[in-house]
Amino acid sequence: MLDKLGMYLQYPFVRYALIVGVLIALCSSLLGVTLVLKRFSFIGDGLSHVAFGAMAIAAVLNLTNDMLLVLPVTIISAVLLLRTGQNAKIKGDAAIAMISVGALAFGYLMMNIFSTSSNLSGDVCSTLFGSTSILTLTEREVWLCTVLSIAVVLIFLLFYNKIFAVTFDENFSKAAGTNANGYNLLIAIVIAVIIVLAMNLVGSLLISALVIFPALSAMRLFRNFKSVTICSAVLSVICAFSGIIVSILAGTPVGSTIVAVDVAAFAVCCIAGVITGGIRK
Amino acid sequence: MALLTIQDLSLGYDSVAFVENLNFSVNTGDYLCIVGENGSGKTTLMKTLLHLQEPVSGQILMGDGLKQNEIGYLPQQTIVQKDFPASVGEIVLSGCQGRCGIRPFYNKAEKHLAETNMNRMGVLPLKDRCYRELSGGQQQRVLLARALCATQKVLLLDEPVAGLDPKVTSEMYDLIEGLNQEGITIIMISHDLAAAIRYASHILHIGASVFYGTREEYLESDVGKFFLMRQKGG
Numbered sequence: 001m002l003d004k005l006g007m008y009l010q011y012p013f014v015r016y017a018l019i020v021g022v023l024i025a026l027c028s029s030l031l032g033v034t035l036v037l038k039r040f041s042f043i044g045d046g047l048s049h050v051a052f053g054a055m056a057i058a059a060v061l062n063l064t065n066d067m068l069l070v071l072p073v074t075i076i077s078a079v080l081l082l083r084t085g086q087n088a089k090i091k092g093d094a095a096i097a098m099i100s101v102g103a104l105a106f107g108y109l110m111m112n113i114f115s116t117s118s119n120l121s122g123d124v125c126s127t128l129f130g131s132t133s134i135l136t137l138t139e140r141e142v143w144l145c146t147v148l149s150i151a152v153v154l155i156f157l158l159f160y161n162k163i164f165a166v167t168f169d170e171n172f173s174k175a176a177g178t179n180a181n182g183y184n185l186l187i188a189i190v191i192a193v194i195i196v197l198a199m200n201l202v203g204s205l206l207i208s209a210l211v212i213f214p215a216l217s218a219m220r221l222f223r224n225f226k227s228v229t230i231c232s233a234v235l236s237v238i239c240a241f242s243g244i245i246v247s248i249l250a251g252t253p254v255g256s257t258i259v260a261v262d263v264a265a266f267a268v269c270c271i272a273g274v275i276t277g278g279i280r281k
Numbered sequence: 282m283a284l285l286t287i288q289d290l291s292l293g294y295d296s297v298a299f300v301e302n303l304n305f306s307v308n309t310g311d312y313l314c315i316v317g318e319n320g321s322g323k324t325t326l327m328k329t330l331l332h333l334q335e336p337v338s339g340q341i342l343m344g345d346g347l348k349q350n351e352i353g354y355l356p357q358q359t360i361v362q363k364d365f366p367a368s369v370g371e372i373v374l375s376g377c378q379g380r381c382g383i384r385p386f387y388n389k390a391e392k393h394l395a396e397t398n399m400n401r402m403g404v405l406p407l408k409d410r411c412y413r414e415l416s417g418g419q420q421q422r423v424l425l426a427r428a429l430c431a432t433q434k435v436l437l438l439d440e441p442v443a444g445l446d447p448k449v450t451s452e453m454y455d456l457i458e459g460l461n462q463e464g465i466t467i468i469m470i471s472h473d474l475a476a477a478i479r480y481a482s483h484i485l486h487i488g489a490s491v492f493y494g495t496r497e498e499y500l501e502s503d504v505g506k507f508f509l510m511r512q513k514g515g
């Protein structure tokens with residue numbers, strides 16, 4: 001089996017897939033804790049549907065570089081969703097449900113009416129579930145993913161203390177003179193970038209899993225923010241790496257294999273959490 | 282000039298005022314208790330003083346060289362905090378965020394300040410414990426230590442003893458009184474009129490009728506007598 005793996009690793013596209021997969025998993029896990037705690041998990045879900053809609057439009061318009069459309073549209077939606085989430089009058093979750101389902105339906109409609117592809121359901125399926133697209137990444141896409149991932153990690157490291165403060169207690173932060181709304185905006189933009197990146201890896205329906213599972217798993221095991229963040233990053237990277245390897249060896253779809261590994265890791269962490277918690281008490 | 286001067290302040294949401302024309306001032310070293318019925322606008326007043334929301338009209342002036350980021354705040358507990366995986370040390374240190382400004386990391390002096398304040402509030406031994414696993418009284422001490430990291434001058438406390446048992450409540454009041462004697466100005470919202478009368482130097486009563494004055498004046502006033510009687514009765 002190791003021979004087979006060694007043989008696969010000779011191919012550049014397999015190496016690209018591994019690099020990109022690990023980077024994306026790292027990024028998506030970092031903000032997971034914040035999203036879960038701010039009750040923002042559903043925003044990730046909504047945004048991924050928006051990204052799907054944007055991708056459908058890009059496909060119809062025959063854009064060569066669909067990122068140019070998908071990224072800005074997703075970022076703008078993230079900012080808008082965050083705004084409505086803060087507004088007490090419009091129910092945030094209702095707005096998100098509306099936008100996400102609308103974008104999903106609209107995207108599929110566009111693809112159905114205008115697509116020239118002979119394999120329509122295959123196209124849709126791969127945008128939703130991520131299919132094999134990660135194995136067909138071009139060198140330019142790999143670079144783009146790498147640059148964006150590094151930017152996300154740097155932003156997270158630089159603003160780690162502020163993100164913690166704003167997530168834990170927004171009112172206290174504002175009272176202490178921290179620009180909490182500014183940091184919320186930053187968080188929204190970074191989430192949007194992560195979602196667009198992660199779409200390449202697992203497809204738009206499975207993104208939330210990539211964002212949320214490592215954070216939830218880590219929260220079973222650790223009880224301070226720093227350890228939870230580090231643990232969820234490590235878990236996410238390990239799961240993505242092993243998921244990609246398994247999918248190459250077993251020929252399973254990349255996205256769902258990674259998510260399956262994440263779910264398994266969550267189960268293990270739950271059990272470990274119960275055992276260590278039992279010892280502590 | 283007073284530390285805080287409130288002029289013709291009207292409070293409310295969406296420019297509908299439900300408390301109108303508040304006028305009072307807070308001097309350095311005062312212990313002001315804000316009392317009133319549930320829903321009378323005490324929290325709203327505090328949020329307005331902190332500039333978390335806009336006043337409907339009127340002004341809040343700051344004197345004695347007080348800056349906006351030199352106010353310590355102990356909020357009513359929010360839901361997010363209940364299952365947040367954060368250690369006591371991390372939370373208290375986040376009180377230094379105002380000093381830190383846009384600098385991304387806390388420096389030695391700020392970490393030292395956090396330790397000092399944990400010690401002051403008696404929670405230093407809990408430094409590595411998880412916040413959500415502490416008792417209610419311990420949690421309030423942690424938040425008080427965090428507020429102290431933000432200020433040397435004035436603390437705004439929103440119902441600091443809500444949900445605490447009588448023994449822990451009186452410990453908390455003693456702690457706050459101690460801070461006041463060290464020269465920190467206290468502005469505290471309280472449900473508990475008996476405690477307000479016992480500890481406060483000044484009382485602000487908001488609601489259908491508004492009263493501001495010293496504790497002695499409040500006890501003599503009609504609003505005070507009436508409210509006191511009602512609380513004793515029910």
Ligand SMILES: Nc1ncnc2c1ncn2[C@@H]1O[C@H](COP(=O)(O)OP(=O)(O)O)[C@@H](O)[C@H]1O
Nearest residue numbers: 088294299317318319320321322323324325326
């Ligand atoms: N975000 C909000 N939007 C609109 N009205 C609010 C909001 N928060 C509180 N209120 C209303 O403002 C009034 C005062 O609330 P509050 O200041 O919390 O009272 P207290 O702290 O004295 O119990 C209440 O009638 C409440 O219903």
Ligand SMILES: [Mg+2]
Nearest residue numbers: 323324325357
């Ligand atoms: Mg209140």
